[in-house]
Amino acid sequence: MFPERFSNLPAYAFPRLRALLDAHDGGGPVRHMSIGEPKHPFPAWISDIVVQNAADFGKYPPNEGTPELRVAITGWISRRFGVGMNPDTQVMSVNGTREALYNAGMALCPEQKNGQRSVVLMPNPFYQVYMISAISTGAEPVFVPASAETGHLPDFASVAPDILARTAMVYICSPANPQGVIADEAYWESLIALAETHDFQVMADECYSEIYRDSPPPGILSVAKRMNAHPERVVSFHSLSKRSSVPGLRSGFVAGGPESISRMKQLRAYSGAPIPLPLQAASAALWEDEAHVEDNRALYRAKYALADRIFGNVPGYMPPQAGMFLWLPVEDGEAATLKLWKETGVRVLPGEYLSKDTQTGNPGKGYIRVAIVAPYDETEAGLTLIRDCLYGDDC
Template sequence: MANPERFSNLPEYAFPRLRTLLSGIEPGGEPMVLTIGEPRHGIPDFVAPIMAENIALFGKYPPNEGNPPMLAAISGWLSRRYGLDIAHDQITSLNGTREGLFNAALALCPERKNGKQPAILIPNPFYQVYAVAAAAVGAEPVFVPATADTGHLPDFAALSADLLDRTAIAYICSPANPQGAVADEDYLERLLTLAEQHDFLIFADECYSEIWRDTPPPGALATATRMGLPDRVVMFNSLSKRSNLPGLRSGFAAGGREAIRQLRQLRSYSGAPLPLPAQMVSAAAWNDEDHVTASRALYQRKYAVADRVLGNVPGYQPPAGGFFLWLPVPDGEAAAKTLWREAGIQVLPGAYLSREVDGQNPGQGYIRVALVATEDETERALERLKQTIFE
């Protein structure tokens, strides 16, 4: 029987909370929405022709795990990007990574770990589906600070051995949403060693992996494979950020055969398969890097804009990857209201992406700013933002 009390302590989702916060406040300038991580770069030119060419495939039920062309394209991309040799049965398509990050917990989290309630480790701040997944499986969500003191990545090794021994899953996002921090190979190796020592899985949320400043971020599955521990990781990625196709709802999970078998089995009952025309578009997108390179160059130009405009703001930290700025302010909600009222700029209070632990919310003193608009729009917005709350 379902237990609705599992979800009773979940706060309202971030964007409805923001609408409530700003309700009744008139924007004090040309509205500029910098809240949601929805890419606004152009979609690849090949999308419409391929969709049209395969339009009749809407008349067929699609394979839940992905059709052969899509699986081959993902496998090929994993080889080119990470040097991985991944068979088709180590991959499953997803209806976006959020669906997979949730369903993987349902498929792979045990009811008991070493005779106790399992724990799921979650960076704090974090992508909110991680906490909902933990609630759905009856695990204890453990929010691990990912602050400036820890390099904006969670220090899982600081947790007690007793807690780690009942840990079933640790979520990690790199580049991190919202901070833009990248887990380097040393970090990933330490995490994998910890996972092997205490027998837990790593769910690597890598949907921002192709948006980076200087160097491509390493992959958790590639690092695990090099260490001889490929079964410790399930990695997740999608075309939303990489290819500016959030509405396609096309993602994938890859990992050890048994983990992917169990995820496929669950999704055969509960998952929403990607329509076949969308799978054909997805195959083309994973096979093409030119559009990714062009889009990344636009983000790198916006990194330079942010550095130029905000570089002298106390506490400003240039993101290593992703497309968010994580800006320190005295109070995130107050800053969000001031920016909307005085400048017409909409940002997200950092506390809406975090959870209070021991009386402390690590996002309370931040706002998240999405660099998804054009370069010119971004520069105008950041100039107004700086003048409004930092000068």
Template sequence: MELHNVIDRQNLQAFHPFTRLRSLLDNIPAGPAPRGASAPLALSIGEPKGQPPAFVAEEIAANAGEWSRYPPGRGSTVYLEACTAWLQRRYEIPAGIIDPQRHVLALPGTREGLFFATMATVPQTAETPDAPPPVVLIPNPFYHVYAGAAVAAGAEPVFLPTSSETGFLPDYQAVPEEILKRTALCILCSPSNPQGAAANRRQLADLLTLARKHDFVVAFDECYAEIYTRTPPAGALDVVDQLGGSLDNLLVFHSLSKRSNAAGLRCGFAAGNEKLINALNAIMLVGGAGVPLPVMAAGTRLWRDDTHVEAIRAFYQANFEIAQQVLGNRFGFSIPDGGFFLWLDVGDGEAAAKRLWQEAGIRVLPGAYMSVADNEGYNPGAKYIRIALVFDAEVTKAALGRIAEIL
């Protein structure tokens, strides 16, 4: 466990993993692309290559007259109702727990929502002048916005190690009491990015119980909730009933980016405790961007439709089956619970990324760029690379074959 401010607030861009990747590779000529690819392959970024349903464009066009209007702060009534109805279908939420007007907020994606939620939940002033700053608990490895938001909010990021030994999820019971007393926010991504590990109901309930004991907020980043390989992963709202039906200390974040191949739409939502939703809404009104009405019209229809999601999920499941055929048990490969990333143990992630770019025109992300080192200098991501399985089956098979040959 590492407690330190590793990021300069004035230089957040230098910490960004893709800035670091450009610095690593941009002066190295790309090798010949794998069979089936007409140009070098970017397997480094989790950007869907498939398209959302055609009705997205139809809905945006049909609502084009709304582009001249500012978006309503909390979101349109029909959009909030569609999000709530999806939550009711997807999770075991007792009737009456989620009120769309009180407990749901439209957001331009989970990344933006998580950033502003950090700003809204981290206290800006200490109780005493010499008090240490509030803490944000972050899994290590992690999605870069978690740490960037913590530092921007003036908090101290505490990185909780995740590894194969911990099931690639943090062990919250191991966090020292003095850290828990200072914690303002805990962020958990499940299924996780990059490893694809999903927390079970007991783990989710234990974390919420811990948060209520020490009065910190848990932001559950569930943007990969619909991209799973075997069974639907549990979500935080699955355990609300067993904990008394309260939404206290809880925010969940969902997005259409992965679920519906609509990363460019910038459309999602947060749900949770009314006081927390109001605080998030207030700070979004000051410094954030609402979701435009034509976008919400398309988003409403996407949240109402589950059929297209089944095809998208099957696409990624097929790619994982290809990975299993090509990689077998090499590089510590196993099919994850969810998401669409491979997290491969290649010994030295940076060296592997350079070789793959130079010899095969394949761009992957070194795991070290998603992690920070502990006090002994050990970086839990250093020996890994992250690969996004976002291309079609032919390209995926050829690319993984080249990766296996080279590494």
């Protein structure tokens, strides 16, 4: 009755977490540190813009975004990455990056490449929508380890030549979820060169690009421009959820070559849900303002320093370069998660729930992912409980 390719999907991470923890009582007040839902305040003037444009809830919004929103997006791309893009042909608004990342595969991934079933490469650990998009298109998802040995970024150049010959798309997240590492310009250059050689597209999930410790992460669009890569070679995805702490706005964009965006627009005309006009007006204002982003980033920087202080003596602790998670080493992520819940009431996510089992094991099994999205005092209390419960004398 149902397509076979969906018959053996692994359970999504958070239902798995509930199944693990909810049969047990928590050992203290519940502290949610498993989900990356930003908790910082968003700009108060956003509400005013929505109210001022509330009458437009009575109109159908354009699928691809209003001209004003698309101009605001391309203006931000120009200021942030030094790349000029046509607002009519090279960007499209979307309901957050998850929708766009899924539909990119549906719109852009061919069923076959070089006469064989297409391959979609992705990091392991990975954001699970990458895998579902690949499976939905009939492509074969191939998981490339992003472990300590590879600097927590996937070494796509190590993939076997016969797999690269079938590769149609690559998904990559930078700054990385969950590890918080950044793909530097050399990494982007190497990946784009590999894509040019083997003729595949790079889907760059850059939704955490504005939350960082020191220098702004380089963007794939600027590197592709400097390399004079094929205009359809890279597609970039960004969101306001993390940058502006408005996950409920469900607003982001996809940027790429005219043909890629045209194909995604065509699919979205049939299957996408456009952002309501008052929310598009608010989105345009957010892309045009940097002051609130700097304030938001300062809050995360303070929590990076907090994490360094609390876990700095833990063997294997990796200070995050960017993003909103800690990727903490443990002997067994699932066992550590259950212990934390039963003894402290803190809920985190086992690293293996974000990873795929392979012949060499699960690269996330020895980690837990901890979201540092709550206010400073709440984060400090939660991290202290994690340290005392899991690491004890190691600290």
